[in-house]
Amino acid sequence: MSMLYIVSITGCSYLSACLGVCRYPLGMSGGQIQDEDITASSQWSESTAARYGRLDFEEGDGAWCPERTVEPDSLKEFLQVDLRSLHFITLVGTQGRHAGGIGNEFAQMYKIKYSRDGSRWISWRNRQGNQVIEGNRNAYDIMLKDLEPPIIARFVRFMPVSDHSMNVCMRVELYGCEWLDGLVSYNAPAGEQMSLEGQPVHFNDSVYDGAVIHSMTEGLGQLTDGMCGLDDFTHSHVYNVWPGYDYVGWTNESFPNGYVEIMFEFDRTRNFTTMKVHCNNMFMQHIKAFRQVVCYFRSEADWEATPLSFSPVVDDVNPSARFITVSLANHMASAMKCHFYFADAWMMFSEITFQSGKCLHTHKRSPPNHRLILSSNRMVSSPIPSPGDDPTHKIDDSNTRILIGCLVAIIFILVAIIVIILWRQVWQKMLEKVRDPACSHTFYLIHKARPIVYYHVILLIYLQLFSPVPALTSTVVAVTASKAPTATFSQDGVPHYAEADVVNLQGVTGGNTYAVPALTMDLLSGKDVAVEEFPRKLLTFKEKLGEGQFGEVHLCEAEGMQEFMDEDFSFDISDNQPVLVAVKMLRADANKNARNDFLKEIKIMSRLKDPNIIRLLAVCICSDPLCMITEYMENGDLNQFLSRHEPEGQLALISNAPTVSYSNLCYMATQIASGMRYLSSLNFVHRDLATRNCLVGKNYTIKIADFGMSRNLYSGDYYRIQGRAVLPIRWMSWESILLGKFTTASDVWAFGVTLWETLTFCNEQPYSQLTDEQVIENTGEFFRDQKRQVYLPQPVLCPDSVYKIMLNCWRRNTKERPSFQDIHRALLESQA
Structure with missing residues (x-):
């Protein structure tokens, strides 16, 4: 059981690990955020407008500056950034106005407000409840501050704060990544309190940014902050907090129906594939993951009548916290209501995430060509550049830039010459490989592997392309x-078989399921097709099982199929009963290659005779659409x-x-x-x-x-x-x-x-x-x-x-x- 424990720990911590890489600049300093998306409450002059509030930029008069001085306890002035879509924001950076020594204005403190819809604004608080963030100490250093907890927002406002009347100017940057879950709020019962050895343990959602009275409504909090709870709920990743802080928990005594209802609202209608719920499982303390979840979906105004139900295996052996993955079976919805049923006295969640359509799990992707901020809460000094320490810095040495530019140009020229020489030699071979959709995934997947793998994978691809003996694709x-x-x-x-020795069957679903060496193909298909033509009128279509690029697969009932069987094959049903079969049907508009592959597949399938391999029973190939009829099992x-x-x-x-x-x-x-x-x-x-x-x-x-x-x-x-x-x-x-x-x-x-x-x-x-x-x-x-x-x-x-x-x-x-x-x-x- 030790292996199970190790993998569980890895699963519990991967979200926290991803928080460490969801720290990319979102475009204030890089220019990806457009001028029209940066606004402010007021400005000194046109040269200190909001668009000049970009970190480490000196355009205009060097920063955004509000029209009036900032007064104590006044939050009238703000610099606002519209990110155009929801983002997971983990870090902020601020800077004052230096302007080459002419300016000396900066914000010693500031607050942040954020919004997901542009109408409801939320004041950010840290995990101890404080709103004020320490700002800059001078006009030129960059101050980076972690947002603990991180926020999910489209609009963010920086609001300078001062304990005395003073002029301020600000340049800012936001760091994070796109929020791909699309979740804008969850409503749930308020977390409860446990008594453990006479001491209270609180399982409330302490960073929830919606309304919390008897229940939590219209907000996000600890279930979406990217922080997974530890195996022992009495400990936490966060310092100076109470036991149970990482989890939101409920006791079954408060829920006579036996379940906790959580409602999730999303930014738009999505095609949901999975929901992952991180649960505590300290069964010694009568805490277990849910025994069943029943989810209802709403795509338009009404809820679907038929819910989705899922029951995980209840684990009474391993007390480790773990993610439970719930398949959502590609339901289309803009809202979801899930009933989580108790398996014991207590149920505790620390994170709930969603995967929908082609979107991967939240805060995993990194904006291209952006550099990662690996540390924060420090001053970065401009007069002493340290680009290895702070990736927001520019290198002002023009000679260095020219030298680097020349070296890069020389490298590009040499690479171009090598590519031209090699391309002339292997042009046709490369073209054939890349055209094959089944093999081209190798070229794509190297971009998905970690950079340390790149060299090895590229080397192997090179050997595949240019070695004298053809290697396997x-x-x-x-x-x-x-x-x-x-x-x-x-x-x-x-x-490995050379490409010339391979028969590549496309198949009606677009996938090459049985890949067959040419020699084997010759042996198997040298005779006539050993299956008979089946009358289409005896097929009754029951259900479409699936479809692919060139055809469809249907579940059918076939009457009189026993008459078409080989003598070595028998059904365990009477002669007058219909037989359940799967029918692969080639689309009438399929190209010539697809039709040839379909006929080859029939030949090969007709020769496969094993008790544990689906048998080809009959065909319909005298007219379009071409069909092959195979067994289908009743369960x-x-x-x-x-x-x-x-x-x-x-x-x-x-x-x-x-x-x-x-x-x-x-x-x-x-x-x-x-x-x-x-x-x-x-x-x-x-x-x-x-x-x-x-x-x-x-x-x-x-x-x-x-x-x-x-x-x-x-x-x-x-x-x-x-x-x-x-x-x-x-x-x-x-x-x-x-x-x-x-x-x-x-x-x-x-x-x-x-x-x-x-x-x-x-x-x-x-x-x-x-x-x-x-x-x-x-x-x-x-x-x-x-x-x-x-x-x-x-x-x-x-x-x-x-x-x-x-x-x-x-x-x-x-x-x-x-x-x-x-x-x-x-x-x-x-x-x-």
Whole structure:
């Protein structure tokens, strides 16, 4: 269980870590904020107007200066900045008017007011309740001050304060990043008080900026301040605060309905994929994460009638605080109302975040070409420049600038010459690689990995492009070379097929699910198609399962399907009953290449005959639209099946929920390994193995399928590369993400993740505590192999022997990963 604890700590602290990098200048000094977005209550003259209040600028008369002197206890004068959208602001900088020694005006103190809508203004207070911020001590130094707590705002006002009448001038900058959650307020019951060993412990939202009477309304606070609570709620990240400060908590004695209702309002209608709730779980003190959450959505004026329900696994073993990820299934809404049900006497939250559409989690992205402020609360002296200490400083040495400019120009000229020479040699080859949407992700993902990975990844891409022996692109690799004599071997010993030896099947959903070596393709498709034409009139369409670039997948009932079956295949239903099938349908306007690939896929699928692989039953290819008809299992996919069930135990008995035993979980996992063993024996690489692509039949029968990518239900499982390829990065091996290598060894990696999903009852995404970009960064840690990579934690139900199988699947070196035959044997032995 130690691994679970370590990963939980990492998940709890990642928001706090991100606060450390959400400190980029928002555009006062850089000019990104336009003049018309900087206004003021008044000004001395046109040359001291608001637009001159930019940090470290000397234009005009050198700063913004209000028309009147600042009087004690007067807050009439202000400099206002409109950021045009909501931002998460963690730091502010101020400076006085120096004007080359002519000016000597500055604000010794100031206050900040902010607004999210331009009408309701809120006075900022620090965590101890103080409003006044220490300003400047002279006219030229820059004073940086952390905002603790940070604010979420579009409009910010700087209001100079003085204890005596004085003239002031100000130059300012705001630091932070864009607020991508879009949350503008949450309404919740006021936090309550616990008595612990005779001492009061307060769980109120102390930084909430809305109204707090009996409940909290129209504000944001500790649940959005980016600070996750510690495992022990009596301690805090913040000094000089009371026990319980990091959490907002409630006791079930105050809620006869058994739940706490929190309502979330957003800036616009959004397409929600997940909600992450950071919960305390000190069950020894009768504190647990919620046992169920039921969410209602409002897109226009009315609330949707059907809510979304989610039940995490209640953990009575590990007391660590943790994020719980709730899938919101792409609901469109501008407001959300969630009922969080108690699992014990107390329930405590410290952070709630949302992911919607293409937006990643809040305060993760950095404005391009902006420099990060790493420290604050210090004076920065202009006469003694220290750009390494303060990135807001300019270097005034003109000779240095000229020298740097010349060196940069020479470097650019040399690079241009090298590029022209290389381009002439490899023009056609590069063009072909970049045109392939499946392989072009390698070029894009290097921008998502940490800078320390860049050199290594670029070097490997260079070797791929320019090496004399063609290396693998993301089209296909087969691990067993005995059946493919044209394979070449890489440095890690894995045989790679040259591009000319690969058959690239596009597929109706836009993804290459079964990537097949050309030799294998010839062996499989040398005969006529071994399936019959099925009468379209016997198909009854029930539901559209998904769609892709070239076609759709439908759930249908087929009458009389038994007459079209091979003699080695039988259904467990009577002849007069309709059969549930999946129908892949190619769009009539699909291009010629897509039609050819569709027919190739039919040929290949017709040869796959294994108890744990979905079978091709029949086709409709005599007229458009072209269709292939495959099995569909009555219990749907494994992800949804397990999400509706609970592990056997006391909790399931109390809730009367359907259960699945551990032995049945292992039985299903063994079947997945058996199906993959069959595919690998044919040199097939699946490339999208996950519980969403495993179908469940009677008596826990499992069959591997391939159309999970096309389903909107699982769009959050795929990472889109600039509108082109979509990749299941949370299931992909490091070499698949960074190098575009897909092999049986990478399928083994995906099997380890699939096994982890199965034993967690699919209650959360793999690496749910990490954003997509952090998942990609973690692959860089596998690449560097400096023992800093993060692994998926050991599930509660998982014995050490089975977790060891997972860890072996995730070994960095592909040669050290087990084969599917080894995995299948090990899972059988674990059940003995």
